[in-house]
Amino acid sequence: MSYVEPAPIKDHENPFESMMSRFHIASQALGLNDEVYNVLKNPVKQVIVSLPVTMDDGSIRVFEGYRVIHSNILGPSKGGIRYDMGVNIDEVKALAAWMTWKCAVVDIPYGGAKGGIRCNPRQMSSGEIERLTRSYTQEMFSIFGPDRDIPAPDMGTGPREMAWIMDEYSRANGMTINAVVTGKPIVLGGSTGRTEATGRGVMVSAFAAMEKLKINPYHSTVAVQGFGNVGSHAALLMEERGSKVVAISDISGAYYNPDGINIQQAVEFRAANNGTLAGFTGGEVIEGDELLTLEVDILIPAAMEDVITVKNAEQVSARMIVEGANGPTSARADDIINSKGTLVVPDILANAGGVTVSYFEWVQNRLGYKWTRDRVNRRSDRIMRESFERVYQTAVKYGVSMRIAAYIVAIDKVANTYKFRGGF
Numbered sequence: 001m002s003y004v005e006p007a008p009i010k011d012h013e014n015p016f017e018s019m020m021s022r023f024h025i026a027s028q029a030l031g032l033n034d035e036v037y038n039v040l041k042n043p044v045k046q047v048i049v050s051l052p053v054t055m056d057d058g059s060i061r062v063f064e065g066y067r068v069i070h071s072n073i074l075g076p077s078k079g080g081i082r083y084d085m086g087v088n089i090d091e092v093k094a095l096a097a098w099m100t101w102k103c104a105v106v107d108i109p110y111g112g113a114k115g116g117i118r119c120n121p122r123q124m125s126s127g128e129i130e131r132l133t134r135s136y137t138q139e140m141f142s143i144f145g146p147d148r149d150i151p152a153p154d155m156g157t158g159p160r161e162m163a164w165i166m167d168e169y170s171r172a173n174g175m176t177i178n179a180v181v182t183g184k185p186i187v188l189g190g191s192t193g194r195t196e197a198t199g200r201g202v203m204v205s206a207f208a209a210m211e212k213l214k215i216n217p218y219h220s221t222v223a224v225q226g227f228g229n230v231g232s233h234a235a236l237l238m239e240e241r242g243s244k245v246v247a248i249s250d251i252s253g254a255y256y257n258p259d260g261i262n263i264q265q266a267v268e269f270r271a272a273n274n275g276t277l278a279g280f281t282g283g284e285v286i287e288g289d290e291l292l293t294l295e296v297d298i299l300i301p302a303a304m305e306d307v308i309t310v311k312n313a314e315q316v317s318a319r320m321i322v323e324g325a326n327g328p329t330s331a332r333a334d335d336i337i338n339s340k341g342t343l344v345v346p347d348i349l350a351n352a353g354g355v356t357v358s359y360f361e362w363v364q365n366r367l368g369y370k371w372t373r374d375r376v377n378r379r380s381d382r383i384m385r386e387s388f389e390r391v392y393q394t395a396v397k398y399g400v401s402m403r404i405a406a407y408i409v410a411i412d413k414v415a416n417t418y419k420f421r422g423g424f
C-alpha cells in the first residue's frame with residue numbers, strides 16, 4: 001500500500017465560507033425560504049479593475065482593485081476600502097456581505113459593499129497612494145454615488161484617501177459632492193466623532209455585555225489586539241470609564257502590564273514612533289498569540305480576521321469577546337468558544353458604531369448642516385445600546401449565540417424588505 005501524506009489541518013478559513021456558514025445556520029433558525037436564501041447569498045455586483053500607476057521612480061506598476069456590492073435592497077450600499085497585500089475577491093465578498101448584515105443589525109437604511117486594492121501602502125509614498133486612489137475612483141465613477149454606493153475607510157485607508165476620492169468624484173461631476181464618501185476630514189464635511197466611532201461602539205457593547213454578566217466595570221480587565229483606529233480608541237474609552245487595560249498589541253508585538261497600561265501614554269508613544277508600538281516600555285513584551293489567551297474579563301480582537309481559530313480557541317480564557325475587527329473568530333472556532341460559555345458580541349454588532357456615524361455623516365452632508373460631537377455620540381450610543389438589546393433578546397428567544405442572533409435580526413430585516421419590494 002502506498003504511503004498517503006496526512007492532509008494538513010486547515011486553520012485559516014476562507015472568510016466568505018466563514019460568513020456563509022453563520023448565514024446558513026441563522027437562515028435555518030429563521031426558517032428562511034430557499035428563494036430568498038439564494039438571493040441573499042449572492043452579491044449583486046462584483047467589479048475587478050486594473051490600475052496602472054506611475055511610481056516615483058518613473059516606472060509603471062499595475063495594481064488590482066475590487067468593489068463588491070452585496071445588497072442594495074435597503075438603500076445605497078455602504079462599505080470601506082481596504083489597502084493591503086492580502087486583499088482578494090473572496091475577502092472583499094465576505095466583507096461586503098458583512099456590511100449588509102451590519103447595517104441591518106443597527107437598523108440604518110443601507111445595503112452592504114466593500115472595496116480594496118492589493119497594495120502595501122507602507123511601502124508607497126503619499127504621491128503614489130494619491131495617484132492609485134484617484135485612478136481607482138475613476139474606474140468606479142459608475143459604481144460610486146451618494147444614492148448608489150458610498151465608500152468609507154478601512155484597514156490601510158483613512159480621511160486622506162476619502163478626501164482624494166471625494167475630490168476626484170466631484171471634479172468629474174463638476175460640483176462638490178461630499179456625501180459620496182464618509183470618514184472624510186472634518187473640514188470637507190466629515191462628522192465629528194467618526195474617527196473614534198467604531199472604538200466607541202466597541203466600548204458601548206462591552207459595557208452592555210458587562211451588565212448582562214454582572215461584571216463591575218471598575219474591576220474589569222481588558223486585552224486589546226490591534227492598536228490602530230479601532231483598538232486604540234476602544235482601549236482609551238474603556239480605560240476612561242474605569243476598566244483596566246492590561247494588554248495591547250500591534251504588528252510590532254504585544255505588551256502586558258497586570259497593573260494596567262497607561263493607554264494615553266501608549267497613544268502618544270505611537271504618535272511619536274511612526275505609528276507603531278515598537279519599543280514601548282509601558283508593559284512587558286509577550287508573544288502576540290499569548291495576548292489572546294490571557295485571563296481577562298474582556299478580549300477585544302481589533303486587528304484582522306481569523307485570529308481565534310480551532311488552534312487556540314480552547315485556550316481563550318476571557319469571559320467575553322467583543323469583536324472590534326471583522327471576522328476575528330473563525331466559524332469552526334465558534335462551537336469551541338460557545339461550549340466554554342464565553343459571551344461573544346459579534347463583529348456585525350460590536351463594530352457597527354463606525355457605519356452608524358458614517359450614516360450620520362451622510363445625513364449631515366445631505367442636510368448641509370453639522371451636528372455637535374455630543375449629539376453624534378448620544379445618538380450613536382443609543383443605537384448601539386438598542387441594537388445590543390435587540391440581539392441579546394433574539395439570542396434568548398431562539399436559544400442561540402449572540403452571533404447567530406445578530407444574523408437572524410439582520411437576515412429577517414433584509415428578507416422582509418425583499419418580500420415587500422419583490423421584483424424577482
Ligand code: NAD
Pocket residue numbers: 153154155156198225226227228229230231249250251252288302303304305324325326351352354355
Ligand atoms: P488600522 O490599520 O488602523 O489598525 C490595525 C491595527 O492592527 C494596527 O495597529 C496593526 O499594527 C495591528 N495589527 C495588524 N496585524 C496584527 C497582528 N498580527 N497582531 C496584532 N496586531 C496586528 O485598522 P482599523 O481601522 O483599526 O481596523 C481594524 C479591524 O477593524 C479590521 O478588521 C477592520 O475591518 C475592522 N473595522 C474597522 C472599522 C473602522 O471604522 N476603522 C469599522 C469596522 C470594522
